[in-house]
Amino acid sequence: MHPTETHPSSTPARECQQPGYDFVRPSVLLGRRDYLSVLLRLIAMELYKLRRRPLTRISALIALFTTFLVFFALFLFSTGDDSGQVVRLLLPPTSINIAVQTALTPFTILIIILAGSAAGGEYTQGTIRLLFTRGPTRTQFLLAKVGAMLICCILGISGLSISGLVIGYLLSLLRQVPDSGSFLTTSWLLHTFLFLLLAIVNWFIFAVIALFFGILGRSSAAGIGGGIVWYLLEPIIGQVCQLSSELVQGPVSTFLRALPDYLIGNNLATLMAHQGYYIFGSSSISTLPDAEALAVLLAYIVLLLGIAGWLNHRRDITN
């Protein structure tokens, strides 16, 4: 099948013949109409919008600049360290961890801002009614946003990790540290890949939370605010549950002790710590099994997207 087809009402044969008519209608070429093709086109559209937004460009610049600053600070510390311990942080495998932690700790908020404004902004600006009257289904529009945010997360984490590696390596050249590639094994590469994948999931799940709140509250403010509050509140809730469980006894205490195991942050931290053990030799205190942590994260994604999709599908688009 040819990837494009001509709009039935737009063939040259139907070009206007009326006198005084001052323009000739061209044909309109339509793309494939199957569900996936429409979805891919919409993802491309969402990415184009994100790329053209000043917010995206500023966020990317801030993230890159901060990564550079972190490594440059390490470089400065290394000049006063004769043991050579600090300067080794500029090189892999540690530099990957530093780059990823830099991306995750402050810049999760940036991805929340991007996702929240991408979803809620359509309602805030009123462009939602423009999109919903073009043909694709509301579910396709939601999935396109999810797809675009996933691609943003992949590009963001990959870009920041590679930037960290390159910046660290270049700075280490100034200190003439002997490069040791002994860690570079197939197993290490696999675990590093999984580690990066989990970092992407970390960003993505908060992007999904921001999308959910953006759609729920029909505004950028709701998306951004909801996402940031969740991000900041979760560790506090975990701590409060932990402390409270020691003050009470019985089933309530058991429940409070178990609750943090179902929080997003704890499960993500567990998964990343488990991979960190293989990559950096760091110890992991969490006893949560990986499968259970993954199931919890998946449940969150499915639940949040399910509710967002249902709201999107059922809701009236008014002013």
Place this chain on the structure above:
Amino acid sequence: MNDIILSAENDIIISTSRLTKAFGNLVAVNDLNLRVMRGDVFGFLGPNGSGKTTTIRMLLGLIRPTAGRAFIFGLDNQYQLPRILRRIGAVVETPVFYPYLSGRDNLRILAAASDMARHPLNDQRIEEVLELVELRAQAGLAYHTYSLGMKQRLGIAAALLTDPELILLDEPTNGLDPVGMVEIRQLIVRLAQQGKTIFLSSHILHEVQQVCNRVAILHRGNLIKQGDVAALLRQSEHILIRMKSSAEAQAALQLLQEAREGGATWIKAVAAAGAGPSEQPGKASEARGEAATTLRVEAPAERSAEINALLARRDLFAAEIHPHEGSLEEAFLELTAAAQFPGASASAFGGLPSPLPPGRSMLGEGKRQ
């Protein structure tokens, strides 16, 4: 026989059946039965808050009806909305686009959302529609720098982008200057000549009268009239006759009523024209005096000469005969007044021509951004 029925069904572009939308206790649209035929330039009239935009939103699937159904191209929009929307171009209220993108980039975004492939031919189409709405020179500017008129033009360009069969325009001339309004009217006429079906919601009755062949009038969510514009105009057509004295006016009234009963069926009604209210006491008595000598004859304007002859045969000589051709404004006022106050009619306005100049809305200022 079946072919004839099928053909008629194919010609119905929009059909609604008891379409109703309630927001809590407020019934925005009530039992609406619309029928728009292929090739119609269909005017959808009503004051602000009468339910026009709600109806358009229901047709486009933006809001769900509380009851009833809407069929477009014979397809139920509750179940086959994507198929329907691909054949429609719409401007709902003041169109809104992405403020950080240029007009051209906004259309590119919409092209992707409308299943248009990335192809030079489609880029050409974008330039064509920009040219059509005379926005090509400003197409590279960011949307947030656009004036209200430019935003409206971009909205129309977006509606025409996919070369749709049905174009829904919700008050498309809002914010346009008089020249812009004329251009949009001309564009609507040209699109109609191409065979497009156009559904035009407007509160500017003069505009609708100029471009539409059929109208529906909505009042407080209820459809009060649907039909040909020409037929509607004929309804408000009348002849005003001013006699020299009230005694002559009484005699003329009696004569015309007798003629009507005697077979001149083209005289639908004869009555003394009532005077409109006046704020100035001197003018009020003057108006009352004029009203006592003036008759309003509900008859085609072209029958003025026959009425003159009829009166002259009885030695009644009119001081003035004023054939008054109907306008949509008068018809609208008559219909909405009748809907609001059963028993009232245009005569409540003294049977006089509309106090507003042509082109001026009688339905309020309309929505402003």
